[in-house]
Amino acid sequence: QQKVQQSPESLIVPEGGMASLNCTSSDRNVDYFWWYRQHSGKSPKMLMSIFSNGEKEEGRFTVHLNKASLHTSLHIRDSQPSDSALYLCAASRGGNYKPTFGKGTSLVVHP
Amino acid sequence: GPKVLQIPSHQIIDMGQMVTLNCDPVSNHLYFYWYKQILGQQMEFLVNFYNGKVMEKSKLFKDQFSVERPDGSYFTLKIQPTALEDSAVYFCASRKGTGQLYFGEGSKLTVL
Numbered sequence: 153q154q155k156v157q158q159s160p161e162s163l164i165v166p167e168g169g170m171a172s173l174n175c176t177s178s179d180r181n182v183d184y185f186w187w188y189r190q191h192s193g194k195s196p197k198m199l200m201s202i203f204s205n206g207e208k209e210e211g212r213f214t215v216h217l218n219k220a221s222l223h224t225s226l227h228i229r230d231s232q233p234s235d236s237a238l239y240l241c242a243a244s245r246g247g248n249y250k251p252t253f254g255k256g257t258s259l260v261v262h263p
Numbered sequence: 264g265p266k267v268l269q270i271p272s273h274q275i276i277d278m279g280q281m282v283t284l285n286c287d288p289v290s291n292h293l294y295f296y297w298y299k300q301i302l303g304q305q306m307e308f309l310v311n312f313y314n315g316k317v318m319e320k321s322k323l324f325k326d327q328f329s330v331e332r333p334d335g336s337y338f339t340l341k342i343q344p345t346a347l348e349d350s351a352v353y354f355c356a357s358r359k360g361t362g363q364l365y366f367g368e369g370s371k372l373t374v375l
Binding site for chain 1: 296298303304305306307308311318319354361363364366367368369
């Protein structure tokens with residue numbers, strides 16, 4: 153069973169729209185969550201990380217974390233075609249352990 | 264930003280041969296990782312390495328796999344012998360203490 157579940161598997165949004173991606177860990181020991189973005193044929197790059205309950209915003213990107221339910225979500229407002237990519241959620245126990253990745257959400261933003 | 268370099272970017276070999284994938288981590292990073300990704304899908308953990316030792320490895324890290332970083336040079340992943348199912352993109356990553364992983368651009372391995 154996957155320890156990090158992401159939904160949806162794929163998502164299509166129009167340019168300028170809002171994209172919402174979800175991620176839940178089944179490992180109750182995790183407390184660090186990471187969102188990475190991977191463009192086709194490229195390496196994953198960290199977008200945002202969150203360790204505390206609540207919300208964190210950076211530009212068009214907002215991430216939420218509910219530690220009780222081990223659920224995090226990433227919201228992209230005013231989506232751009234350049235946001236089209238595979239979004240990977242990762243969870244780890246503390247900052248030093250190996251991050252476990254979910255299968256990703258493939259986002260397509262169409263003009 | 265910090266760069267992790269991987270060599271080669273692409274390698275094609277025959278099944279049964281040996282392959283060595285090389286990684287030059289970010290200079291002041293202490294923790295090194297190898298991940299395997301097939302068809303642009305899930306990033307699967309293989310192994311992590313710290314202070315000259317394997318810290319943890321997954322069940323994907325078969326007996327044919329080995330890692331080392333001799334004298335602080337390249338962090339290498341060696342597969343001997345290779346199998347068809349080893350075809351994938353192998354990503355090296357490094358981190359400095361707590362914090363994000365920095366990934367290299369990947370080494371695409373094709374086993375024929």
